[in-house]
Amino acid sequence: MNKLSKRQKEIIDFVVEYIQKNSYSPSYMEIAAHFSISSPATVHQHIKGLQEKGYLKANFNQKRALEPVFLSNYRDAIAVDLPLVGLITAGEPIEAVEDKEAMAVPADFVANAENSYILKVKGQSMIEEGIWDGDYVIVERNYSPKNGDVVVALLDNAYATLKKFYREKNRIRLQPANSTMKPIYSKNPLIQGIVRAIIRKFSIV
Numbered sequence: 746m747n748k749l750s751k752r753q754k755e756i757i758d759f760v761v762e763y764i765q766k767n768s769y770s771p772s773y774m775e776i777a778a779h780f781s782i783s784s785p786a787t788v789h790q791h792i793k794g795l796q797e798k799g800y801l802k803a804n805f806n807q808k809r810a811l812e813p814v815f816l817s818n819y820r821d822a823i824a825v826d827l828p829l830v831g832l833i834t835a836g837e838p839i840e841a842v843e844d845k846e847a848m849a850v851p852a853d854f855v856a857n858a859e860n861s862y863i864l865k866v867k868g869q870s871m872i873e874e875g876i877w878d879g880d881y882v883i884v885e886r887n888y889s890p891k892n893g894d895v896v897v898a899l900l901d902n903a904y905a906t907l908k909k910f911y912r913e914k915n916r917i918r919l920q921p922a923n924s925t926m927k928p929i930y931s932k933n934p935l936i937q938g939i940v941r942a943i944i945r946k947f948s949i950v
Contacts, residue, residue: 748825748826748849749795749798749800750794751825751858752780752791753791753794753795753798753800754852755780756776756780756788756791756792756795757795757800757801757813759771759776759779759780760776760801760811760813761813763775764811764813769809770809770810770811770812771809771811772809773785773788773789773792776788776792792811799814800813800814801813801814802814825849825850825852825855825858826847826848826849827847827848827850827855827858827861827862827863827883828846828847828862828863829846829847829848829862829863829864829865829881830862830863830864831864831865831905832864832865832867833864833865833866833867833882833897833905833906833907834866834867834868834870834905834906834907848863848881848944850863850883850942850944854883854941854942854944855883855941855942856885856941857885860885860886861883861884861885861886861938861941862883862884862886862938863881863882863883863884863944864881864882864884864897864907865879865880865881866878866879866880866881866882866907867879868907869923870907870908870921870922870923870926871895871907871908871921871922871923872922872923873922873923873924874895874909874922875943876895876907876922876940876943877945879945879946880943880944880945881943881944881945881946882895882907882940882942882943882944883940883941883942883943883944884897884937884938884939884940884941885938885939885941886937886938887936887938887939888936889936890910890936890939891910892910892911892912893909893910893911894909894910894939894940895907895908895909895910895922895939895940896908896909896910896919896936896937896938896939896940897936897937897938897939897940898910898917898919898931898934898935898936898937899934899935899936899937900929900931900934900935902935905937906919906929907940908920908921908928908929909921909922910936915932916930916931916932917930917931917932917933917934918930919931919934
């Protein structure tokens with residue numbers, strides 16, 4: 746199934762939830778009112794797009810005739826594009842890089858797509874958290890981590906590292922999840938975000 750725009754995903758989510766709650770589909774006017782859309786024609790275009798992509802069956806000559814396709818598993822098919830912004834070390838800090846690539850990931854992995862990005866992991870320092878060399882991590886920009894969160898930390902405004910965050914009395918401890926490695930201590934590291942999900946690609950030889 747084809748990827749959805751942000752608005753299309755919001756509408757299909759609304760239609761499914763409405764049907765589950767009421768046992769019948771919403772009208773175009775109810776969809777327009779829910780999303781503060783002034784023109785019913787705009788709703789019609791979104792519904793037509795969802796129909797063309799295979800997510801909805803719609804009879805435009807009948808009221809409340811919207812029917813989601815693959816109701817039980819359509820969420821798994823929805824993907825969002827996130828920017829792949831570089832390589833992050835899980836060992837010694839390395840210089841952050843900025844690429845212009847993007848990756849499609851399941852929407853269920855991303856709570857806030859507009860505020861998220863992807864980094865490719867290099868190194869072995871997070872293996873006890875199940876994060877391996879070559880994995881991709883989805884990072885949400887969040888500058889107030891809690892103890893135990895896996896964070897992207899920028900050191901000396903130049904070097905990024907992936908570690909577990911712990912706030913101590915007079916410093917921050919950036920703890921590797923590898924018992925053979927020592928923590929990094931910093932007075933005030935710049936937290937670039939919190940890891941929300943891991944993506945792993947398996948190579949078949």
